[in-house]
Amino acid sequence: MIYNFDFFKLSGRLRNKIFFMTVFVSVGPLIILGFLAFYSLNLFHRFDIAGIEDNLINQKTEEVSGFINNIIGVFELRVDYELSSPIASSSQNFILNELLKSNPALEEAAFVNTISEEINGERIAVGKETAKYSKTYPNGASDDVFINKSKLESFQQAATGKIYSGPVYYTLKGPMISIASPVLNANNAVINVLTGEINLSGVQKIIQNSRLGNSGYLYLLDYDGFLIAHSQASKAIKTSFKSQFFASDLLKGEKKLGIGGQARYQSVWGEPVVGAGDYISKFGWAIIAEWPANDADLIVSTVRNQIILFSLIVFIAAVFASVFLADRIVKPIKILESGTKRVSQGKFDQLVEIKTGDEIEDLGEAFNKMTAGLKRLEELKEEFVFIAAHELRTPVSAIKGYLSMVLDGTVGPVSQGARKFIEEVLVANQRLIQLVNDLLQVARSDAGRLTIDVVSLDIREQVKTVVSELTPLSNEKNIKIIYQSADVPGVMADSVRLKEVLVNLIGNAIKYTIGSGEIAISHEVKAQNLITHIKDSGIGISTEAQKKLFEKFYRVQTEKTRDITGTGLGLFIVKQIIEKMNGKIWVESEEGKGSTFSFSLPIAIS
Amino acid sequence: MANNKFVKPLFIFAVLVVAAGVYFWFSGRSVDIVNRQSVYKPTHLYGNNDVSIEKIKLMVFYAVPGDRSGLIYGKWREIMKKPLEKISDFHKLQFHGGSEIDYEIYPKPVILENSGSFYDSNNNGNAKALKLVAEELEKRAFKKNGDLYLENFAVSPRGDYPVLGIIYEGFGAIGGVIEESGLESEQEFAKLKNLPESVIFKTSVESANGFFLLSRGYLSEPEFEFYGQSFLYHEFAHTFGVQDYYDHETGLAFSDDIMGAGRWRSLESNFISSDILKELGAMN
Numbered sequence: 102m103i104y105n106f107d108f109f110k111l112s113g114r115l116r117n118k119i120f121f122m123t124v125f126v127s128v129g130p131l132i133i134l135g136f137l138a139f140y141s142l143n144l145f146h147r148f149d150i151a152g153i154e155d156n157l158i159n160q161k162t163e164e165v166s167g168f169i170n171n172i173i174g175v176f177e178l179r180v181d182y183e184l185s186s187p188i189a190s191s192s193q194n195f196i197l198n199e200l201l202k203s204n205p206a207l208e209e210a211a212f213v214n215t216i217s218e219e220i221n222g223e224r225i226a227v228g229k230e231t232a233k234y235s236k237t238y239p240n241g242a243s244d245d246v247f248i249n250k251s252k253l254e255s256f257q258q259a260a261t262g263k264i265y266s267g268p269v270y271y272t273l274k275g276p277m278i279s280i281a282s283p284v285l286n287a288n289n290a291v292i293n294v295l296t297g298e299i300n301l302s303g304v305q306k307i308i309q310n311s312r313l314g315n316s317g318y319l320y321l322l323d324y325d326g327f328l329i330a331h332s333q334a335s336k337a338i339k340t341s342f343k344s345q346f347f348a349s350d351l352l353k354g355e356k357k358l359g360i361g362g363q364a365r366y367q368s369v370w371g372e373p374v375v376g377a378g379d380y381i382s383k384f385g386w387a388i389i390a391e392w393p394a395n396d397a398d399l400i401v402s403t404v405r406n407q408i409i410l411f412s413l414i415v416f417i418a419a420v421f422a423s424v425f426l427a428d429r430i431v432k433p434i435k436i437l438e439s440g441t442k443r444v445s446q447g448k449f450d451q452l453v454e455i456k457t458g459d460e461i462e463d464l465g466e467a468f469n470k471m472t473a474g475l476k477r478l479e480e481l482k483e484e485f486v487f488i489a490a491h492e493l494r495t496p497v498s499a500i501k502g503y504l505s506m507v508l509d510g511t512v513g514p515v516s517q518g519a520r521k522f523i524e525e526v527l528v529a530n531q532r533l534i535q536l537v538n539d540l541l542q543v544a545r546s547d548a549g550r551l552t553i554d555v556v557s558l559d560i561r562e563q564v565k566t567v568v569s570e571l572t573p574l575s576n577e578k579n580i581k582i583i584y585q586s587a588d589v590p591g592v593m594a595d596s597v598r599l600k601e602v603l604v605n606l607i608g609n610a611i612k613y614t615i616g617s618g619e620i621a622i623s624h625e626v627k628a629q630n631l632i633t634h635i636k637d638s639g640i641g642i643s644t645e646a647q648k649k650l651f652e653k654f655y656r657v658q659t660e661k662t663r664d665i666t667g668t669g670l671g672l673f674i675v676k677q678i679i680e681k682m683n684g685k686i687w688v689e690s691e692e693g694k695g696s697t698f699s700f701s702l703p704i705a706i707s
Numbered sequence: 708m709a710n711n712k713f714v715k716p717l718f719i720f721a722v723l724v725v726a727a728g729v730y731f732w733f734s735g736r737s738v739d740i741v742n743r744q745s746v747y748k749p750t751h752l753y754g755n756n757d758v759s760i761e762k763i764k765l766m767v768f769y770a771v772p773g774d775r776s777g778l779i780y781g782k783w784r785e786i787m788k789k790p791l792e793k794i795s796d797f798h799k800l801q802f803h804g805g806s807e808i809d810y811e812i813y814p815k816p817v818i819l820e821n822s823g824s825f826y827d828s829n830n831n832g833n834a835k836a837l838k839l840v841a842e843e844l845e846k847r848a849f850k851k852n853g854d855l856y857l858e859n860f861a862v863s864p865r866g867d868y869p870v871l872g873i874i875y876e877g878f879g880a881i882g883g884v885i886e887e888s889g890l891e892s893e894q895e896f897a898k899l900k901n902l903p904e905s906v907i908f909k910t911s912v913e914s915a916n917g918f919f920l921l922s923r924g925y926l927s928e929p930e931f932e933f934y935g936q937s938f939l940y941h942e943f944a945h946t947f948g949v950q951d952y953y954d955h956e957t958g959l960a961f962s963d964d965i966m967g968a969g970r971w972r973s974l975e976s977n978f979i980s981s982d983i984l985k986e987l988g989a990m991n
């Protein structure tokens with residue numbers, strides 16, 4: 102298929118309609134689908150991010166809480182005796198030693214006295230440590246470093262039976278928290294307080310073991326907004342996050358999970374991020390996951406670009422397909438259109454050729470059948486005319502012969518009255534003969550059987566012969582025929598046919614001159630042609646009539662021509678003959694002022 | 708032209724396509740919320756935000772009374788250097804980066820003009836020694852005509868807050884803020900500056916705003932191995948106005964940190980409580 106790039110001149114209304122409609126129909130849904138695809142992609146992506154971040158946060162919160170709760174759980178001591186006396190000194194040391202050995206996160210553990218009574222003859226101050234093990238004193242501290250904790254909140258709270266866990270403090274060994282737990286006897290009375298310092302390096306490890314896409318990270322903040330742990334060491338900063346809106350909201354107890362909690366903002370490290378977070382109420386901490394937007398949206402950007410690219414390709418394809426389609430539909434219609442034009446001009450020979458393999462091809466075939474039918478009809482008509490004219494010629498000639506013999510008196514005298522009628526019949530018969538001859542002539546011409554035999558001849562001889570033959574007729578009407586026969590070259594023509602032409606044209610000039618008048622015949626040499634003018638002073642021909650003058654069976658119908666007889670074939674035949682002899686015929690006329698018929702013939706080369 | 712009726716819908720169509728493109732290109736890239744601006748507040752003297760302590764210049768001397776020159780600790784420099792390094796790290800960590808120590812050790816031991824009994828007092832902190840040694844150092848090491856004056860010692864910017872540190876060949880552990888004007892009493896000065904009275908020392912030392920004295924033994928003797936460095940920082944903390952968080956009569960601590968019960972802990976696992984840090988402007 103070769104595209105007709107004239108298309109882009111936007112010519113042809115149907116083609117444009119088809120093109121634009123096809124583009125609309127194909128690209129419209131594409132755009133709507135693109136919209137929906139983008140929308141759902143973004144929405145699902147937000148859900149995905151929220152899901153991934155929330156999962157990480159929940160998992161790490163659980164791990165961190167588990168880590169601390171495990172140690173706190175170990176600190177919940179209970180003895181099975183009912184006495185309100187502290188645990189024996191040796192047992193205290195044993196327990197602390199075991200605690201430190203089995204819990205690497207424990208920096209220090211100590212038993213604190215809560216009993217004010219004298220035990221074994223000794224009174225120990227309430228709040229005073231009675232045994233202490235730590236990383237510094239792995240074999241137990243001596244009593245000169247035992248501290249009196251009676252004024253400390255941790256001890257005071259644990260002494261009332263409640264577990265205490267303090268704020269995070271930051272040591273060179275890492276972040277730590279203090280805990281204090283009551284030791285209960287069988288009656289649920291507090292007989293000791295067990296205090297401990299927990300190193301949160303384990304929590305840091307939990308946070309450090311977090312992965313979030315390529316560059317996402319997780320961090321943990323204490324109650325005051327200070328960083329306990331960060332999954333990316335390079336991002337560890339010392340200052341408080343409390344002034345940052347996201348962290349500060351979380352530290353106030355808000356949860357920022359799910360698609361509603363997730364937010365996009367500029368992180369304290371200056372990067373646009375998608376953040377989510379949770380408040381760990383038990384410790385007053387905040388856990389935050391931040392995912393740099395360009396990393397988190399990487400998939401979306403890629404898919405979005407692919408959709409745009411795909412849409413563009415489809416759009417271009419649709420445009421080309423539309424051009425193709427429009428062309429395919431319009432081209433056969435154009436072929437049909439030119440076919441109908443040919444038929445209207447009476448040309449039935451050329452068939453339309455449409456190979457589209459669809460209804461339009463069927464239409465083309467039907468059109469061809471119709472043309473063939475019309476052609477057959479035309480042939481039948483011509484055949485009928487030829488046969489009819491041919492069959493009529495013999496009887497009318499016989500009538501003419503016998504009537505002439507009757508008038509000549511071959512069969513006896515003819516009365517004056519009978520002679521008059523027979524002469525009328527002869528005139529009518531002569532008209533009939535003329536008609537039959539004309540029809541035959543036309544039928545021959547249509548069938549291509551008009552034979553022309555051109556030779557070089559002197560047109561003046563022909564003109565003079567015809568003028569002398571027609572002089573009785575002109576004299577009858579008192580019409581003067583002037584022939585200016587100057588020195589003219591010979592022409593190529595068929596002498597019999599040329600005579601027919603002259604008889605016709607000069608005869609018409611006499612016929613259409615009403616009353617007396619003048620007919621002037623002249624010649625003119627123009628290029629390689631000899632033009633003959635026959636000018637009359639007759640009634641003239643209207644412009645309308647001039648256009649149809651040389652058509653078959655055309656007769657000028659006016660008040661003045663009503664009584665003039667004729668077949669309407671004369672000028673048609675004249676035109677056929679002139680053209681067969683490579684000449685041309687035309688008329689110049691003005692109503693009431695006469696007409697000039699002119700024809701040209703090629704000059705003979707001597 | 709017949710195409711005119713197609714031009715308008717086509718144009719709207721094109722605009723829609725472009726708008727859709729723009730919308731999806733930028734959606735999901737926007738930053739919803741911008742951070743609130745935080746107001747920067749420098750760290751300052753305990754309870755007094757007029758005096759910044761963002762940069763502390765700590766000038767440390769090993770001071771030996773005249774009659775104890777035989778007791779000069781051979782590795783005096785080494786035993787000072789590591790603890791000073793440690794307390795610098797500890798300080799920066801506790802202040803969350805809001806204050807830093809730049810320490811400098813005087814290059815040789817200072818043999819004091821008088822014997823130990825001249826400086827030492829009966830009180831367990833040895834406040835008398837602190838004042839006397841500081842005054843002597845002021846005269847001998849910081850005045851241009853002093854016999855110990857070194858042109859290149861502590862000439863570098865002294866920071867916002869210069870502190871004089873004395874490692875004393877003798878007993879004592881004490882520190883505080885210097886009241887140098889001498890017009891008011893220590894009590895009046897404390898009130899005026901909104902500082903705890905216990906950490907104000909009236910003395911004529913111009914070169915520093917705070918000072919402390921610590922017995923050399925805390926840094927070298929095995930019995931103080933675990934908490935000697937904590938003692939060093941504890942006394943240093945007094946120099947910017949932090950008071951003790953324990954009762955001087957009963958010894959009962961009301962905090963677990965380095966200013967209270969925590970002074971018996973190793974510096975490694977020590978801390979400054981948030982109550983104190985708030986007073987110092989190191990946290991809100």
Ligand SMILES: [Zn+2]
Binds near residue numbers: 945951
């Ligand atoms: Zn103190």
